[in-house]
Amino acid sequence: MSGDPNYRPKSNFTDLFPDISGNTVNGLCESKVRRPSPFFWHPPDKQTHGALQQEVIAYHRQSPEMRKFFSSTPPGGRGPKPVPQAAEKTTKTPDAWARAIKEFALSHEGDLVGVTAMDPLYIYEGYEITHPHVIIVGVSMAYDELSQAPASFENPAAGTVVAKEYNTASRACRSLANFILEAGYDAKAWPGPYASALSMMPAAIAAGLGQLGKHGSLINKTYGSAFRLSAVTTDLPLAYDSSEDIGSEDFCLNCQICTNACPPGAISNDKQMVRGVDKWYVDFDKCIPYFGETLACGICLAVCPWSRPDTGPKLSEKMLRRRQKLAAQG
Ligand code: SF4
Numbered sequence: 001m002s003g004d005p006n007y008r009p010k011s012n013f014t015d016l017f018p019d020i021s022g023n024t025v026n027g028l029c030e031s032k033v034r035r036p037s038p039f040f041w042h043p044p045d046k047q048t049h050g051a052l053q054q055e056v057i058a059y060h061r062q063s064p065e066m067r068k069f070f071s072s073t074p075p076g077g078r079g080p081k082p083v084p085q086a087a088e089k090t091t092k093t094p095d096a097w098a099r100a101i102k103e104f105a106l107s108h109e110g111d112l113v114g115v116t117a118m119d120p121l122y123i124y125e126g127y128e129i130t131h132p133h134v135i136i137v138g139v140s141m142a143y144d145e146l147s148q149a150p151a152s153f154e155n156p157a158a159g160t161v162v163a164k165e166y167n168t169a170s171r172a173c174r175s176l177a178n179f180i181l182e183a184g185y186d187a188k189a190w191p192g193p194y195a196s197a198l199s200m201m202p203a204a205i206a207a208g209l210g211q212l213g214k215h216g217s218l219i220n221k222t223y224g225s226a227f228r229l230s231a232v233t234t235d236l237p238l239a240y241d242s243s244e245d246i247g248s249e250d251f252c253l254n255c256q257i258c259t260n261a262c263p264p265g266a267i268s269n270d271k272q273m274v275r276g277v278d279k280w281y282v283d284f285d286k287c288i289p290y291f292g293e294t295l296a297c298g299i300c301l302a303v304c305p306w307s308r309p310d311t312g313p314k315l316s317e318k319m320l321r322r323r324q325k326l327a328a329q330g
């Protein structure tokens with residue numbers, strides 16, 4: 001872990017840290033597979049870091065731009081309210097429904113969409129979801145705004161683009177849920193950024209939207225890490241997508257751009273054991289004060305080479321070709 005040796009977190013956030021580390025809540029160093037615990041983005045009374053969350057949100061809302069987009073009535077709105085479920089079901093094959101919901105999502109503000117089976121490990125402890133299928137929607141973020149990270153009161157562009165596209169993703173998943181309800185099936189929209197029952201990232205990996213990067217976020221072949229997620233869970237019969245190996249894992253193994261660029265040194269160069277899985281992991285306790293001070297930071301997403309427009313497909317092709325070549329050499 002490198003970072004800025006002169007960076008010191010401000011006490012207005014560190015003073016509100018509870019006795020338990022956020023890394024402990026997340027299951028760092030635990031060897032047993034288990035469901036994730038509610039964390040920082042859950043309702044403050046349902047998690048250990050609620051006071052810190054409230055302080056970070058209040059601080060970010062001192063920026064008029066952040067306040068505008070992080071509101072319940074932002075420009076463009078957060079999407080339609082649920083419609084009643086139609087009494088009669090429209091019948092199609094799972095393949096035809098998967099095509100139909102993708103066509104709908106991509107023409108209603110979604111840029112990416114994938115489908116996977118529900119897994120109990122996608123559901124936070126203390127919550128329940130009975131739907132058997134998960135649809136993940138991705139919405140891209142403008143790279144020219146994200147690349148101005150870190151966000152600040154003087155220039156909040158990298159923070160507001162995150163808030164703005166969470167609102168787009170909210171509209172996209174709520175419209176898609178209504179499309180399914182109108183077809184006679186049950187559906188529930190799961191917008192961000194606040195967390196609820198569904199942990200979207202592992203479902204998004206299984207649905208083929210990206211691979212986990214060293215910076216703890218997803219890397220998608222087209223958008224790199226410049227996108228946001230929302231989801232719909234449903235009983236609509238749907239054909240599933242598969243996870244996609246785009247070669248970003250090989251790239252991360254030999255890249256330290258985000259590790260070096262993260263001022264508090266929260267990004268480790270090595271994978272760590274988290275709830276029984278060896279994976280890239282960002283130190284919560286180091287990241288969150290900087291995230292708070294900078295209006296949602298965004299540095300690691302912005303500096304990742306995969307996030308640069310028109311770069312991901314070329315990197316993916318290169319990494320997969322390189323792997324084939326190394327395999328052929330034995
Ligand atoms: S900056 Fe490099 S190491 Fe970090 S996530 Fe992107 S590709 Fe991986």
Ligand code: SF4
Pocket residue numbers: 215261262263264265266267282286287288290291296297298299300301
């Ligand atoms: S959001 Fe900022 S502080 Fe957090 S891991 Fe990324 S670069 Fe580091």
